[in-house]
Amino acid sequence: MVDPLVGAHSYDEPADTTASGPLDRLTSWHSDWRGLRVAVLGLGMTGFAAADTLAELGSDVLVVAGRDPDDRARLLEVLGVPLVTADLGSADLKTAPDELIAHRPELIIVSPGFHPDHVLLTWAASLGIPVWGDIELAWRLRDKVGAPAPWILVTGTNGKTTTVQLTATMLAAAGHRVAPCGNIGVPVLDAIRDPQGWDVLVVELSSYQLHHLPQSGPGQLAPWSSVCLNIADDHLDWHGSAAAYRAAKAKVYDNTAVACVYNKADLATMRMVEDAEVQDGARAIGFGLGVPGPSDLGIVDGILCDRAFLEDRFDTAIELCTVADLATAGLAAPHIVANVLAAAALARSFDVAPGAIRTALETFHLDAHRIEVVATSAGVSWVDDSKATNPHAADASLAAYDSVVWLVGGLLKGVDIDALVAKHVGRLRGAVVIGVERNEVLASFRRHAPALRVFEIDSDDTGEVMPTAVSLAAALAEAGDVVLLAPAAASMDQFASYAERGAKFAAAVHDYLGGGSDDDSSSTPGV
Incomplete structure (x- = not known):
C-alpha cells in the first residue's frame, strides 16, 4: 500500500526524524520508497550501490561526488540517475552545490569516507535532513528476497577482513549459504539484493560505518552475534578523538541477540560488552591465547578449545583444532590465531559443528599482503x-x-x-x-x-x-x-x-x- 506520508513534507519543513516521521515507515523493501527525494554522497562502491538500490526502488535520486566521471558515472546515466561533481575537499566549498539545494532531499545517504564535519553534512544538519549510512539502508531493505538473513557483525582496529573470511568459510563448511560483505569490499546493499538469498551475512564494519548507525528506532541493527576484535587509536583525524573512535566501535554490540564476542587480551572490548544494551539472553563470549574459562574460547596445551558452546562448559571443553594444524595452514602468527578463535566463536554461535571448523581451516588461506x-x-x-x-x-x-x-x-x-x-x-x-x-x-x-x-x-x-x-x-x-x-x-x-x-x-x-x-x-x- 502506498504510504501517503512519504514525501509529504516540504523543503522548508525539515524532515521529521521522530517516531511518527515518514522515514520511520520505510522499514522494508516492500515499503513505498517511490518518489522519495534522496541525495547520495559519494560514488565509490557503497555510494554506487546505494544509488542503484534506490533507483530500483523508484526513489528520486541525485548523486554528489568529488571525482571525475568514470565507469560508475556512465552506469548512473544508464540508470537515469543524475550526477553532480564538485571539489568536495576544497576549502572554498562553503555550502551545498546548487543542484543539491534544488533537489530538496528528504534523506541523505553518506558514503563512509565523508568526514563527520564535512560541509555537506553540516548543511544537512542545519536543515534537519536525516543522514543514513549504507548499512542502515541495507538493514531496512534486507527482506527483498524473503525472510531476512541474520547478520553477524565484525569490527576492530585490525583483523576484521581475515576474521570475516574465516567466519564465512566456517559457515560455508557447515553447509550455509553465506555472504561476507560490508567493508570487506562487497557492499551489503549488493548482498541483500542477490536473488538467491542467503542463510547468513557476515558483515565487516568500519568505524566510519558504525559512526552513522542509530542506537534506537527502526533503523537500529539487531545482529545475531557481534565482535570487536581489538581497539587501538586509529582514524583520529576522522573521528576527532580516541573517545569518539571507541564509541563508534562499541556500537557493534548494540542490540545483539545471541553472542557478544570480545578479546580477553583487550579489556576495552570487554568493557564495551558490559556497557552495551543487548537483547535478553545474549551472552558474553571471550577469546584469547591463554587457557579459556567457562564461556571462553582459548588454547590448552596447543589445542584450540571451546568452553562456551557446550552444556557442561564448567568441566569440559570441545577441541576445535591444534596450533600445529594452523602452522601447517600458514595461520600460526599469534594475531592470526586470535582471529581464528574469534571467528570460531561467531561460527559456533550459529551452531557450526567443530568438524566443519576444522575442515574450513584446512583450506583457508590469508589474503595477499597479510604476513x-x-x-x-x-x-x-x-x-x-x-x-x-x-x-x-x-x-x-x-x-x-x-x-x-x-x-x-x-x-x-x-x-x-x-x-x-x-x-x-x-x-x-x-x-x-x-x-x-x-x-x-x-x-x-x-x-x-x-x-x-x-x-x-x-x-x-x-x-x-x-x-x-x-x-x-x-x-x-x-x-x-x-x-x-x-x-x-x-x-x-x-x-x-x-x-x-x-x-x-x-x-x-x-x-x-x-x-x-x-x-x-x-x-x-x-x-
Whole structure:
C-alpha cells in the first residue's frame, strides 16, 4: 500500500526524524520508497550501490561526488540517475552545490569516507535532513528476497577482513549459504539484493560505518552475534578523538541477540560488552591465547578449545583444532590465531559443528599482503604485511618475529607511532623509513634507538621507493632475519592502496633477488 506520508513534507519543513516521521515507515523493501527525494554522497562502491538500490526502488535520486566521471558515472546515466561533481575537499566549498539545494532531499545517504564535519553534512544538519549510512539502508531493505538473513557483525582496529573470511568459510563448511560483505569490499546493499538469498551475512564494519548507525528506532541493527576484535587509536583525524573512535566501535554490540564476542587480551572490548544494551539472553563470549574459562574460547596445551558452546562448559571443553594444524595452514602468527578463535566463536554461535571448523581451516588461506612470505634467500625471509596500516596492526606483525629489518612509514592519520617504536627496538636489526610523514618516525628512532641503523628514503619518485627500500633492507639483513613491510601507516601518500604498496614491494624483492630465492613461490601465506 502506498504510504501517503512519504514525501509529504516540504523543503522548508525539515524532515521529521521522530517516531511518527515518514522515514520511520520505510522499514522494508516492500515499503513505498517511490518518489522519495534522496541525495547520495559519494560514488565509490557503497555510494554506487546505494544509488542503484534506490533507483530500483523508484526513489528520486541525485548523486554528489568529488571525482571525475568514470565507469560508475556512465552506469548512473544508464540508470537515469543524475550526477553532480564538485571539489568536495576544497576549502572554498562553503555550502551545498546548487543542484543539491534544488533537489530538496528528504534523506541523505553518506558514503563512509565523508568526514563527520564535512560541509555537506553540516548543511544537512542545519536543515534537519536525516543522514543514513549504507548499512542502515541495507538493514531496512534486507527482506527483498524473503525472510531476512541474520547478520553477524565484525569490527576492530585490525583483523576484521581475515576474521570475516574465516567466519564465512566456517559457515560455508557447515553447509550455509553465506555472504561476507560490508567493508570487506562487497557492499551489503549488493548482498541483500542477490536473488538467491542467503542463510547468513557476515558483515565487516568500519568505524566510519558504525559512526552513522542509530542506537534506537527502526533503523537500529539487531545482529545475531557481534565482535570487536581489538581497539587501538586509529582514524583520529576522522573521528576527532580516541573517545569518539571507541564509541563508534562499541556500537557493534548494540542490540545483539545471541553472542557478544570480545578479546580477553583487550579489556576495552570487554568493557564495551558490559556497557552495551543487548537483547535478553545474549551472552558474553571471550577469546584469547591463554587457557579459556567457562564461556571462553582459548588454547590448552596447543589445542584450540571451546568452553562456551557446550552444556557442561564448567568441566569440559570441545577441541576445535591444534596450533600445529594452523602452522601447517600458514595461520600460526599469534594475531592470526586470535582471529581464528574469534571467528570460531561467531561460527559456533550459529551452531557450526567443530568438524566443519576444522575442515574450513584446512583450506583457508590469508589474503595477499597479510604476513605473506614473498621470498626466502640466504636465510632471509621477505614478508609483505602492507595491510598493517596502523601501529596496532604493525605491533602484531612485528611481535611474530625475533629479528627484523623493518620497512615503515606512510600516512600516519594523526596516530602517534612513538610507543610502537619503543616497544620493538629490541628486535630490530635496522629500519628503512618511507612515506611523506617520515619526521615523526625518524624522531622516534632517534629517541629510542639512536644507535640503530636507519635509512630514510626521501625520493619523490614513487616508482623508485620500493626498489630503493629493498636494496637498503638487503644491506641491513643477515641470515635468520625477516625483512618486514609492516608500515604502520596508510599508503595513499605514495601508492594507490596498501595492495599496490605490497605488490610493488614483492616485485622489487624478486627483481633484487633475481634467481637467488630459495623459495620460488610468491604467494606463500603466513609465517
